[in-house]
Amino acid sequence: MLKYYNELTYYIQRMIGDKEKATDIIQETYTKAIEKSRQIDIKNERAFLYKVARNIAIDECRKSNRREIITYEEGDYSIPKEEQPDEITLENVKEEILIEALNSLPKRLKQVFVLHVFDGYSKKQIAKMLDIKENSAQKYVIHATEKLSEYIQSKQWD
Numbered sequence: 628m629l630k631y632y633n634e635l636t637y638y639i640q641r642m643i644g645d646k647e648k649a650t651d652i653i654q655e656t657y658t659k660a661i662e663k664s665r666q667i668d669i670k671n672e673r674a675f676l677y678k679v680a681r682n683i684a685i686d687e688c689r690k691s692n693r694r695e696i697i698t699y700e701e702g703d704y705s706i707p708k709e710e711q712p713d714e715i716t717l718e719n720v721k722e723e724i725l726i727e728a729l730n731s732l733p734k735r736l737k738q739v740f741v742l743h744v745f746d747g748y749s750k751k752q753i754a755k756m757l758d759i760k761e762n763s764a765q766k767y768v769i770h771a772t773e774k775l776s777e778y779i780q781s782k783q784w785d
Contacts, residue, residue: 631673632657634712638677639684652687656680671720677713728778732771739764740771 632653640649656679660669669675729737739757742748743764750768754761 739767
């Protein structure tokens with residue numbers, strides 16, 4: 628976990644504009660992360676640390692009534708949310724879980740689901756391509772969606 632210390636400190640420092648305060652927040656982040664790691668298995672340490680650090684920074688700013696400064700600095704100096712390291716990491720994890728979920732499906736369910744959702748074919752087109760009834764294609768898509776939802780819900784973390 629310590630390998631993320633410098634980048635976390637920089638991230639929080641940019642967020643609040645105070646290096647000493649950022650260091651304090653990161654120390655508190657690591658304390659909370661170590662306590663939590665004793666209770667649960669943290670699958671993605673980097674994302675977890677970023678999330679905890681960000682929450683602590685927001686709480687600290689609320690306490691000191693510096694909310695306006697943070698809003699201003701985030702707007703002018705930070706990268707867009709989708710490009711922030713914690714968001715990228717979370718998206719990568721979500722993508723990995725989706726791929727695992729797709730690979731867990733039976734061949735026919737996966738085939739119909741991919742054709743419909745990712746490739747954009749209608750159920751009628753899929754039925755014709757795979758020589759099945761349109762009603763069957765509809766049922767495969769519904770069943771695959773249910774299976775994927777169950778799989779993804781079973782893999783969620785805090």
